[in-house]
Amino acid sequence: MGRKLLLEHINVPGINTLEVYRQKGGYAAMEKALKTLTPDEVVEEVKKSGLRGRGGAGFPTGMKWSFLAKPEGVPRYLVCNADESEPGTFKDRYLMTHIPHLLIEGMIIASFALGAKTSYIYVRGEMMPQIRILERAIAEAKNAGFLGKNILGTGYDLELYVQPGGGAYICGEETALIESLEGKRGNPRIKPPFPAIAGLYGCPTVVNNVESIAATVPIIRDGGDEYAKIGIGRSTGTKLISAGGNLVKPGVYEIELGVPVEEFIYSDEYCGGIANGKRLKAVVAGGSSVPILPANLILKTIEGNARVMSYEGLSEGGFVSGTMMGSGGFIAFDEDQCIVRNTWNFTRFYHHESCGQCSPCREGTGWMEKVLHRLEMGHGKMSDMDLLVDVSKKIEGNTICPLGDAAAWPVASAIRHFRDEFEWHVTNGAEAVSHNYGLAHYADPLPKPEAAV
């Protein structure tokens, strides 16, 4: 069994209450930070832990914290990104629902480290039940003297508020989130300036994912060095994986980074295999934005080695034969699923969610959706695949925020790996409407690449 740092007590009855959370050692890390460490020492521990942002980008959290500008007399803000909207990802909702005090404890630690006196948790509006849960937990923490003025007699003051979003994927992008928190449309800002210099209300701001903030609790409790011992290489610690799609046991799993993908999918400790006795066709390993891989490439790298769940393991092979860890939204497709239909579905999503600021994304996502729809409906042309790749290349890298890339990658990768399925939709248009291409060769072992001459 892998070690659990975040979900260790998730099944303890009443763990959502302050009382039980404290019985299980909760708020000890917060007390340790506020009473025995300086803010800079807390940042140092997080740096030592090697923790990388759990929202998708994977940027080292401690380094992000150390970039925060600290001009005299200007407030600094910590904003927790709980906008969880990446299709395939539902770990933050799970964590906030079941163990809200872990996030609140992390928010106090992180706010203290950054010198923030007011912090916000920006939760997507659809998660009203989670907003109520967090507000109740905040009230409990405040009653216990963990929030408000002079926390635990240390002289540190912190107010923590929950802010609802309004239903917009783009607000998961940190500058769009800040705009939204200021009561505006979620249009991402041009960077620089980065939020660390000019974020919320023009003040230095750090935006961190729920899981990143929660991970600071075990990091401070056990020390950054201890945390860094878990995992593999530069992928330290544990990661919450949201497992969905056609699995026997979909759900949220905490893994030690480095678990083989095959073990994650098939072992009883995790997903228990593919549902209904079907075979695996493909996986989107890190949320809808990351490249989709056929079964053979997700289980093994092109070199024939077992692929592991880590930042480096999933990206091994680059975009030619690898993918990304992303947000850890792991979506499994069984042999009956249609890759063309799913690509169309994802593209419709990105078209719907494009904020419309940048023409390549606003127009390109719409065109890709239309072309994919006609392919799915059996009216496509052989030239459509090259057209889609062309459009996706013109979006990628040409927009203010990464939504453009996120829309381009699923399309480009689906055509890269499943081109014959797309072609079949053209050559067998009528058939493609009534049934699917099936597993074809997508789970077949790949020949070992020839050694370079």
Added chain:
Amino acid sequence: MLKVEDTQTPVEFSAALLEQFADFVSRYPEGKQKSALLPMLHAVQAEHGWLSAKAMDKVAEYLNIESIEVYEVATFYTMYFLRPQGKYVLEVCRTGPCCLVGAEKIMDHIEQTLGVKEGEVTADGLFSWRGVECLAACGFGPVLQIGPEYTFYEKLTPESVDRLVSDLKAKANN
């Protein structure tokens, strides 16, 4: 589709709503009260069912901002209804992961059961439905949510949808 409706009917906000407004505004620094806009619009919608132009004008007045600043926000975010809806709005996730486990069949079933197309309101005023994008519940799909509490209904089957609809009908008639 995104035009604001009902620019005429006057709107009154309840004392409870105004109390919520004051609580929201207190969460931000002096002069940054516009930050309260999104929570305020949710609260107005929870009380009134949707956001009329007059209601948004009143929110603008409260925050001391221009009406257009409210309209542009209300039209940007998908959760705000700019026209009257059914008492219960069934919002079904239509994004990839839920479709892998049958969301499209659930939407077809809802359309048949309620007898109205996406976005329309049933004759008795009780229901409307629409497909929405990923609700971050992919491991428990297919899912739908119903505001203003945004209660989730997970692992939907045609039978569980039928039960939900009849429960809601019974609730509304009591």
